[in-house]
Amino acid sequence: MSGTPDTDPDKPVLVLFRHDLRVADNGALSAAAKSGKPVVPVFILDEASDKMRPAGGARRWWLHHSLTALSERIGTLGARLVLRSGKTGAVVRALVEETGADLVLWNRRYDQPSIAVDRALKADLNEAGVATRSFSGHLLHEPWELQTSTGSFYKVYTPFSRALFSRGEARAPLSAPKSLRPFEAMVTGAALEDWALLPTKPDWSGGLAQTWAPGETAGHDRLARFLDDILAGYANDRDMPAREGTSRLSPYLAHGEITPFQILHALSSSDFDAPARDVEKFRNEVAWREFSWHLLHHNPDLHTVNFNDRFDGFPWREDADALKRWQTGQTGYPFVDAGMRQLWQTGWMHNRVRMAAASFLIKHLLIDWREGEAWFWDTLVDADPANNPASWQWVAGSGADAAPYFRIFNPILQGRKFDPTGAYVRRFVPELSDVDDKTIHAPDDIAKSGAAVKLGTDYPVPVIDHGAARKRALEAFETTKETE
DNA sequence: TTTTGAGTTGTTCGA
DNA sequence: GTCGAACAACTCAAA
Numbered sequence: 001m002s003g004t005p006d007t008d009p010d011k012p013v014l015v016l017f018r019h020d021l022r023v024a025d026n027g028a029l030s031a032a033a034k035s036g037k038p039v040v041p042v043f044i045l046d047e048a049s050d051k052m053r054p055a056g057g058a059r060r061w062w063l064h065h066s067l068t069a070l071s072e073r074i075g076t077l078g079a080r081l082v083l084r085s086g087k088t089g090a091v092v093r094a095l096v097e098e099t100g101a102d103l104v105l106w107n108r109r110y111d112q113p114s115i116a117v118d119r120a121l122k123a124d125l126n127e128a129g130v131a132t133r134s135f136s137g138h139l140l141h142e143p144w145e146l147q148t149s150t151g152s153f154y155k156v157y158t159p160f161s162r163a164l165f166s167r168g169e170a171r172a173p174l175s176a177p178k179s180l181r182p183f184e185a186m187v188t189g190a191a192l193e194d195w196a197l198l199p200t201k202p203d204w205s206g207g208l209a210q211t212w213a214p215g216e217t218a219g220h221d222r223l224a225r226f227l228d229d230i231l232a233g234y235a236n237d238r239d240m241p242a243r244e245g246t247s248r249l250s251p252y253l254a255h256g257e258i259t260p261f262q263i264l265h266a267l268s269s270s271d272f273d274a275p276a277r278d279v280e281k282f283r284n285e286v287a288w289r290e291f292s293w294h295l296l297h298h299n300p301d302l303h304t305v306n307f308n309d310r311f312d313g314f315p316w317r318e319d320a321d322a323l324k325r326w327q328t329g330q331t332g333y334p335f336v337d338a339g340m341r342q343l344w345q346t347g348w349m350h351n352r353v354r355m356a357a358a359s360f361l362i363k364h365l366l367i368d369w370r371e372g373e374a375w376f377w378d379t380l381v382d383a384d385p386a387n388n389p390a391s392w393q394w395v396a397g398s399g400a401d402a403a404p405y406f407r408i409f410n411p412i413l414q415g416r417k418f419d420p421t422g423a424y425v426r427r428f429v430p431e432l433s434d435v436d437d438k439t440i441h442a443p444d445d446i447a448k449s450g451a452a453v454k455l456g457t458d459y460p461v462p463v464i465d466h467g468a469a470r471k472r473a474l475e476a477f478e479t480t481k482e483t484e
Numbered sequence: 485t486t487t488t489g490a491g492t493t494g495t496t497c498g499a
Numbered sequence: 500g501t502c503g504a505a506c507a508a509c510t511c512a513a514a
């Protein structure tokens with residue numbers, strides 16, 4: 001894997017783009033540029049290979065715009081992005097035949113289905129006399145390189161993060177290539193519009209477009225703004241959903257428009273002015289993403305299988321009506337409903353509210369965490385194959401280093417504590433806009449306050465009483481404590 | 485091999 | 500209103 005493969009300087013090199021839709025800090029693309037060979041950048045929409053989990057609706061919307069941005073960016077470097085769909089192996093073989101490419105480069109992926117695809121691709125190409133080379137991808141460390149002293153993967157976050165950060169500074173990110181040598185012959189590709197990644201009937205993407213600017217350049221603008229205006233005070237403000245107190249970099253990370261190397265490098269080298277406490281807190285969030293990816297690498301079915309098998313017999317309830325009310329933000333608990341509606345409208349939910357909303361589905365409604373994970377997978381622009389299931393399992397208590405069973409978020413207290421003026425609730429639950437700050441989070445108080453809103457007509461009566469739900473959850477979770 | 489200390493984000497109750 | 504304890508045991512990671 002080291003050194004430059006011995007190839008014909010005038011035969012093209014294929015560069016595969018997958019979830020690394022960027023030109024900067026892109027090892028494969030930089031190597032292609034450096035090789036002096038004609039470059040054929042390719043994006044393959046692969047939902048056909050074995051076990052590939054198709055992107056949800058929100059991610060498809062983002063992908064469309066991100067590919068548009070990437071295509072333009074590559075165009076300015078002198079090359080042309082080719083779009084193809086199908087099984088990765090077959091598509092690449094076809095492209096090699098069409099172009100005469102004798103070298104294929106890509107950045108590594110870390111989930112097992114993708115690893116299997118890439119491993120087979122490498123074997124197949126090498127057998128056909130085509131050289132391949134892969135580069136480190138979107139993680140600070142290859143998952144197989146970070147192990148406990150006994151050689152297993154970390155299952156507890158704190159020692160994991162200690163090990164992660166004790167390895168010294170993350171490498172400096174690569175800058176974008178200045179130019180790419182074009183491949184002159186015509187290579188046919190799909191038209192992005194034909195992939196129908198954007199919703200049409202109905203087009204629900206208006207709120208997403210108002211909220212987000214997908215693409216590499218926008219990601220870096222976002223990082224700059226975060227460092228300049230938001231990082232100072234992050235440790236506290238990140239919990240207040242009415243404020244812009246978080247990085248909002250998650251969708252850019254999920255699509256590989258920005259890398260953790262670029263983020264950590266900026267954190268340690270910039271001349272912004274933020275207290276060490278805030279910087280540390282944010283570095284830990286980056287490390288949590290890394291932790292989730294290492295977990296996924298070692299637990300391929302993280303989105304379907306309990307990490308802790310004591311949960312395998314858990315008495316989940318089937319309740320289509322309650323699930324629907326949760327999904328549509330009609331539970332009758334304003335803080336939860338605001339979060340679910342923010343998700344539906346903007347493709348994103350504030351982290352603090354994600355925990356409260358997830359806890360509500362799992363512990364108040366006793367609905368299987370997989371239902372919630374699937375909903376988030378479909379609706380989040382930052383839906384991530386590792387973060388999403390790892391976080392759901394964390395809330396459920398079945399995950400690695402998970403929340404204890406008796407930690408049941410009280411949606412009323414969470415609202416009062418983290419949205420004390422009710423500004424967040426009012427933004428997404430306009431029915432309650434006239435309810436005052438003191439009562440807006442508690443359904444019982446709203447009913448007694450004399451506010452104009454009529455519960456049961458304008459806004460739903462709570463789907464379940466908090467106290468009763470808490471009691472029921474504690475009893476249900478007793479089942480996970482039985483030892484065989 | 486055994487031991488030891490520790491473990492993201494909370495809530496409730498009673499003093 | 501504030502504060503500490505209880506809510507359980509278990510498993511992990513490292514010495």
